[in-house]
Every structure is written in structure tokens, then in C-alpha cells.
Amino acid sequence: MGFFEQPIDCRSRSAMIDFLAKHSRYDTGNSLNRKTSYANCVKIHHLGLTHDQEQTAYALLSSDDNIWDQLDQHIDDFTRRHHGAYTIGANGRSNGYLVLYSSNYRETGYKSRCWTCGQLNYRRVAKMPTDPVESVIAQILLASGLGWPDDVYIQQFAIRDLPGTDESKLGIIRRFKQILQDCTAHNRCGRCGAEGESGRINIDHPHRTLQTSISSLDAEHDFQDWSLSDLRARVDLVRDFDGTCDRIRQDFIGMAASCRVVEQTIMVPKTVRRTVCAQHPA
Ligand SMILES: [Zn+2]
Structure with a gap:
């Protein structure tokens, strides 16, 4: 069991509907669109960190290095597992939510x-x-x-x-x-x-980009007409989403445990804050 990922009895129709209907949700675009999808809150005070981890985590977020680059690999893996039909994006003020999005690959024609x-x-x-x-x-x-x-x-x-x-x-x-x-x-x-x-x-293979849609995912909760196999497929997708959020959270905690933010003057001249990471034991 993870922080976000929970076990679900996939033999039970009602357990699956319950899981999908009660899963936390967030806007896919801005709140005016009124479109929502499955989401997890990843605000720092919501991640179950110790006080020290929280302090380092805030410093990590304020450093000039884009820490998301290091966490994006999990999202890329997720998108690939679902053949581009679904992806994960950050939304909300200061990207406090990870949201499950519908998506699709589009060939760009670049050669x-x-x-x-x-x-x-x-x-x-x-x-x-x-x-x-x-x-x-x-x-x-x-x-x-x-x-x-x-x-x-x-x-x-x-x-x-x-x-x-x-x-x-x-x-x-x-x-x-x-x-x-x-x-x-x-x-x-x-x-x-x-x-x-x-x-x-x-470029050897057709060059493509991922298009993300802000349309709602299951906002109506009308799961009663769904077949068991459709429900299982949806539960698998949302659990994979939760599990991916867990891996992102775990890596973030790992960074908060092994990184410190130091002030460094570079020749711009401008003071930037950089993330210095300790080597993880192999
Ligand atoms: Zn060039």
C-alpha cells in the first residue's frame, strides 16, 4: 500500500465504483472551465513529511534548478505505459495537484x-x-x-x-x-x-508530440452502466496514476533527505540558489 495507492477488491463491482466515485479530484484547466479529473494533492504540507524534510522541501522548491525535470521520468513512463492515451500534469496554484489527463500522440511531420x-x-x-x-x-x-x-x-x-x-x-x-x-x-x-x-x-521514427485534453474524466460518476471489465480497466488506470504519484512523492522525499540548497554567486552577476545532491548509495 502506498501513500496514494490503495488496495481495491476488483471482484466487487460496488467496491470499484466506490473507489472511483470517492477518489479526490481537481480542475483540469482553470476553475472557470468546471472540468475535473482524478487528482492527488501534492502540496508539501500534505505529503506526510517530517518537520526537517518539510523545511528542505520548501528550500528545494525555491531553488533555481527545476526539480520537476528529475521527477518527470515517472510521468513519461506512465504516459508510455498507456500508449499516450493518458498522462499526468501539475495544476493549481504552485502546481499543488497532480491531475490525470486524457491525451493522444499527434504526428508533427518533422523529418x-x-x-x-x-x-x-x-x-x-x-x-x-x-x-x-x-x-x-x-x-x-x-x-x-x-x-x-x-x-x-x-x-x-x-x-x-x-x-x-x-x-x-x-x-x-x-x-x-x-x-x-x-x-x-x-x-x-x-x-x-x-x-x-x-x-x-x-529522425528515424515519425516525430510526434503529446496533446493533452482538459476534458473531464468521469465527472458524472455514472458508473452504473459500466461493465465489470470497463470498471476494472478504469480502476487499473487510476491505481497506476496513484502509484505514479507515490513514486514521485518518494523521489521528492529522497531529494529532501539528501539535498541541501546552497547560495552560489555566479558571474552573471546574480545570486542563484542551487540544489546540491548527495550521491545515493548504489
Ligand atoms: Zn541549428
Whole structure:
């Protein structure tokens, strides 16, 4: 049993409905939207910490390091377990609540990313063919923007001088017009200008982002029509949410136990507060 996660008898229909209907909830957007979902309060005074842990926890929150970056891994894992259909977000004043959100992955269409600055680009970097005839044709296609009619390419001196029949060259031209669609010959980044080894590299899998919806989740409590298997699936989801909140709380306590916040003057000049973490024993 965790701090948030509770055992539920999933053979009992009424126990499951009771759990879902009584689970704490919070707004998914601002309170004016009147949309709510399953939530857990993660305000520091609500986390069951000792007095000393609480003091360090407040100092942690006021440090300039974004401690959420270190806790986000649990949320990423949760989102992946649910194939992007659900995710967890912080909401409320000073993000005092973790809320269960509906979500979905959306493909962005980006094909490459700058190695130096991370800028995304809709065009792929062309992989040039090794065959010398294909390579010449591919370079001319890219340099011309692939837009000329096939017979105009055939008439180019550089292509006319290549070995092979017009028929075979036409075949290559048509094939590479397809292959090189959405491609650039260079890998220069449009934003920072990096190229070569530090320029754009192709993204292998379709690039996607997670879209989060603020629509309510089970706000009507009308579970009576739900089948047992639907109820179990929902209980599993909400328990996984609670368990993930437990892991985030546990890591936060771990940080509060092993970290101290020190003042450090850096050459901005501005005083920043940094989090210094002790090594955890392996
Ligand atoms: Zn760049």
C-alpha cells in the first residue's frame, strides 16, 4: 500500500465504483472551465513529511534548478505505459495537484533535427546514392528542386554525357523524383546555420508530440452502466496514476533527505540558489 495507492477488491463491482466515485479530484484547466479529473494533492504540507524534510522541501522548491525535470521520468513512463492515451500534469496554484489527463500522440511531420540547436525541420537530409550515374542525376534533381519535366532533365549536358540509354536514365529520374521528395541536398540548419557533423540529422521514427485534453474524466460518476471489465480497466488506470504519484512523492522525499540548497554567486552577476545532491548509495 502506498501513500496514494490503495488496495481495491476488483471482484466487487460496488467496491470499484466506490473507489472511483470517492477518489479526490481537481480542475483540469482553470476553475472557470468546471472540468475535473482524478487528482492527488501534492502540496508539501500534505505529503506526510517530517518537520526537517518539510523545511528542505520548501528550500528545494525555491531553488533555481527545476526539480520537476528529475521527477518527470515517472510521468513519461506512465504516459508510455498507456500508449499516450493518458498522462499526468501539475495544476493549481504552485502546481499543488497532480491531475490525470486524457491525451493522444499527434504526428508533427518533422523529418530532421539540428544536432546543435535542436531546431526541427520538415525536410529530410538526402542520402546520396553510391552509383555514379544515380549520384549525378540525384544532385541535378536536388539542385533544380525536382520541378522540371523529365525530358528537360534528359537534355542536361551532365546527364546526356552519362553512360546508358535515355530510357534507363528516365527510369532513374522518375525513381529519384520519388525518393528525394521532402529532401535537401545539404544538412544546414535554418536557424543556427550549423552543417556537416553538427548540422541536421534525420529522425528515424515519425516525430510526434503529446496533446493533452482538459476534458473531464468521469465527472458524472455514472458508473452504473459500466461493465465489470470497463470498471476494472478504469480502476487499473487510476491505481497506476496513484502509484505514479507515490513514486514521485518518494523521489521528492529522497531529494529532501539528501539535498541541501546552497547560495552560489555566479558571474552573471546574480545570486542563484542551487540544489546540491548527495550521491545515493548504489
Ligand atoms: Zn541549428
